[in-house]
Amino acid sequence: MDSYKKLLLANKAWVVDKLSVHPDYFSRQAEHQKPEFMWIGCSDSRVPAEDITGTEPGELFVHRNIANLVIHTDFNVLSVLQYAVEVLKVKHVIVCGHYNCGGIKNSMTHHDFGLINQWLRHIKDIYNHNAAELAAITDPQARADRFVEINVAQQVRNVAETSTIQKAWYNEQRPIIHGWVYDLRTGYIKEIATLEPGSKLDGIYEFDFSDKFEPYAPPASEPVA
Numbered sequence: 396m397d398s399y400k401k402l403l404l405a406n407k408a409w410v411v412d413k414l415s416v417h418p419d420y421f422s423r424q425a426e427h428q429k430p431e432f433m434w435i436g437c438s439d440s441r442v443p444a445e446d447i448t449g450t451e452p453g454e455l456f457v458h459r460n461i462a463n464l465v466i467h468t469d470f471n472v473l474s475v476l477q478y479a480v481e482v483l484k485v486k487h488v489i490v491c492g493h494y495n496c497g498g499i500k501n502s503m504t505h506h507d508f509g510l511i512n513q514w515l516r517h518i519k520d521i522y523n524h525n526a527a528e529l530a531a532i533t534d535p536q537a538r539a540d541r542f543v544e545i546n547v548a549q550q551v552r553n554v555a556e557t558s559t560i561q562k563a564w565y566n567e568q569r570p571i572i573h574g575w576v577y578d579l580r581t582g583y584i585k586e587i588a589t590l591e592p593g594s595k596l597d598g599i600y601e602f603d604f605s606d607k608f609e610p611y612a613p614p615a616s617e618p619v620a
């Protein structure tokens with residue numbers, strides 16, 4: 396049997412299983428979603444968000460990419476975040492990395508991966524900012540593990556530095572941003588970082604929503620480009 400057909404067969408068995416417990420399982424689900432959590436995870440097949448957190452369909456609003464990055468020019472993650480915060484009104488945003496992450500490990504090499512170089516570049520920049528701490532760790536596995544944690548902590552700050560989050564903190568005192576790392580070797584999740592609503596951010600990244608912005612107008616004597 397073609398391997399993909401197993402998935403369709405498993406789907407049929409899953410429907411039967413769900414309906415045997417709750418006959419209205421799907422009719423209830425079809426109406427709307429009201430997840431309490433947004434999940435930003437790695438695309439890695441070994442980190443299934445719902446399985447490792449014991450959650451059901453309807454509980455997690457999920458975005459996944461290589462190495463669970465939150466890039467401030469990535470419309471994909473920013474759109475998912477805005478929808479989660481402003482429409483679904485999630486109470487928690489969870490960034491979950493994982494040890495033995497291929498994106499993290501490969502960003503620590505000098506290998507040319509083609510297009511993916513541009514994505515890994517974001518991770519390399521974080522490595523560079525933390526080069527002293529990471530270079531002091533002699534064991535390669537321990538260094539990669541630590542870098543996974545540093546990356547998650549940075550992505551938590553990246554989430555908090557968006558205007559979407561700061562506006563929600565300012566107006567509604569939510570969501571809480573969590574940084575977690577999943578350990579493939581044990582199955583356990585480790586908490587790395589938490590940012591509560593109103594947490595102080597690094598100076599220039601803070602938005603002032605009471606600020607009435609006036610566009611910069613050059614003085615009359617200044618040549619207009």
Ligand code: CO
Pocket residue numbers: 437438439461462463493495496497498499
């Ligand atoms: Co990964």
